[in-house]
Amino acid sequence: MKTYERFLNYITFDTQSDSHSSTFPSTMKQLKLADKLVEEMQGLGISDASRDANGYVYGTIPPSKGSEGKPGFALIAHMDTALEVSGNNVKARIVEYNGGDIVLNEEKGIVTKVSEFPEIEGSKGEHLIVTDGTTLLGADDKAGIAEIMTMAERLLSDTSLRHPKIIIVFTPDEEIGRGVDKIDMSKITVPFGYTVDGGDVGSLEYETFNASEAVVKVHGVSVHPGSAKGKMKNASLIAMEYNALLPEHEVPSCTEKREGFHHLSSITGTVEEAELVYILRDHDSEKLKKREEMMQDAAEFIKKKYGNSTIEVTINQMYRNMGEEVMKHPELIDSASKAMEKLGIKPRIEPVRGGTDGSRLSFMGLPCPNLCTGGHFGHSRHEYVTVEALDKCTEILINLAAELA
Numbered sequence: 586m587k588t589y590e591r592f593l594n595y596i597t598f599d600t601q602s603d604s605h606s607s608t609f610p611s612t613m614k615q616l617k618l619a620d621k622l623v624e625e626m627q628g629l630g631i632s633d634a635s636r637d638a639n640g641y642v643y644g645t646i647p648p649s650k651g652s653e654g655k656p657g658f659a660l661i662a663h664m665d666t667a668l669e670v671s672g673n674n675v676k677a678r679i680v681e682y683n684g685g686d687i688v689l690n691e692e693k694g695i696v697t698k699v700s701e702f703p704e705i706e707g708s709k710g711e712h713l714i715v716t717d718g719t720t721l722l723g724a725d726d727k728a729g730i731a732e733i734m735t736m737a738e739r740l741l742s743d744t745s746l747r748h749p750k751i752i753i754v755f756t757p758d759e760e761i762g763r764g765v766d767k768i769d770m771s772k773i774t775v776p777f778g779y780t781v782d783g784g785d786v787g788s789l790e791y792e793t794f795n796a797s798e799a800v801v802k803v804h805g806v807s808v809h810p811g812s813a814k815g816k817m818k819n820a821s822l823i824a825m826e827y828n829a830l831l832p833e834h835e836v837p838s839c840t841e842k843r844e845g846f847h848h849l850s851s852i853t854g855t856v857e858e859a860e861l862v863y864i865l866r867d868h869d870s871e872k873l874k875k876r877e878e879m880m881q882d883a884a885e886f887i888k889k890k891y892g893n894s895t896i897e898v899t900i901n902q903m904y905r906n907m908g909e910e911v912m913k914h915p916e917l918i919d920s921a922s923k924a925m926e927k928l929g930i931k932p933r934i935e936p937v938r939g940g941t942d943g944s945r946l947s948f949m950g951l952p953c954p955n956l957c958t959g960g961h962f963g964h965s966r967h968e969y970v971t972v973e974a975l976d977k978c979t980e981i982l983i984n985l986a987a988e989l990a
């Protein structure tokens with residue numbers, strides 16, 4: 586079966602996760618796709634394929650002859666789709682694309698415009714799979730699932746293809762940050778893996794941000810405004826003063842690539858109390874530490890001016906750059922790069938300005954770079970993937986298996 590045929594089937598399953606739910610998985614509809622995948626895996630000859638009570642799917646492709654001694658690797662993709670746009674009743678169609686705007690929905694006037702999404706022109710000459718503009722497509726991450734499944738079918742049906750042991754893992758709830766919360770590491774009996782959850786063909790990601798959070802609490806003194814002279818300390822004004830002490834260009838709207846930032850994510854305040862919550866990000870852990878110190882230094886200035894009990898800053902660690910864990914296994918990146926180069930694809934190694942499930946897995950002992958899926962504009966009604974990209978990403982996985990065999 587071709588990768589796009591599988592993909593078109595998987596996106597008929599509504600697997601949207603729900604951050605307000607306290608169950609695991611967060612939505613029971615994800616289990617329908619999980620069970621379908623188990624059945625399909627068993628049909629392909631993955632005899633140990635199973636789904637656990639939390640909705641995780643596991644299965645093993647045994648090594649080809651001669652590669653029994655190799656350590657093997659894991660491939661991980663997520664089944665759920667994002668919260669921003671519905672994934673219910675996805676009506677996909679295939680467009681032979683020759684450039685220009687794409688009318689997704691004539692009636693509702695939903696158009697993917699080149700002026701807003703210039704990268705679509707990079708897919709000229711390919712067959713785009715798009716939605717009718719009322720839902721997302723679900724290439725994030727059902728493209729990854731379809732590519733892994735098609736790779737599995739090929740490896741299991743063609744004995745001339747070399748590969749080590751491969752553990753397949755499909756997870757629920759990635760989009761709400763719980764994708765690895767209940768992963769069973771004892772089932773992943775290999776030293777490393779790859780998440781297949783990246784973007785355009787050729788993207789290869791193994792560096793994420795180091796992330797922490799700074800919670801700034803300001804305590805004011807409230808006095809009747811009519812008789813406040815020399816007495817009032819307005820917590821909200823002091824909070825604004827605090828923010829003005831931070832470098833104004835080191836914020837998300839002014840930074841890119843490897844530049845870190847502080848980002849004011851919420852602000853609340855009265856005269857008596859104010860709270861500022863910042864997220865701090867940097868690929869370089871030393872620079873993040875400096876940034877944390879900067880938050881404290883700004884508080885010291887406020888203390889000198891208004892008194893020691895005026896302000897306190899609490900720093901909370903969130904996640905760390907997985908690059909340092911991945912680089913303990915350089916063969917991870919070398920093999921993925923070679924798998925792409927063999928197809929004439931130039932790997933584009935770029936640091937992620939965020940975190941991935943792979944960053945958490947990396948610190949749980951399973952270093953996990955992120956491989957491309959071919960998807961574009963995830964979490965949006967304009968999401969698309971091309972038939973050709975799905976094929977290429979499948980070939981990358983087959984080559985990768987050969988590299989590691």
Ligand SMILES: [Zn+2]
Binds near residue numbers: 726759782
């Ligand atoms: Zn994803």
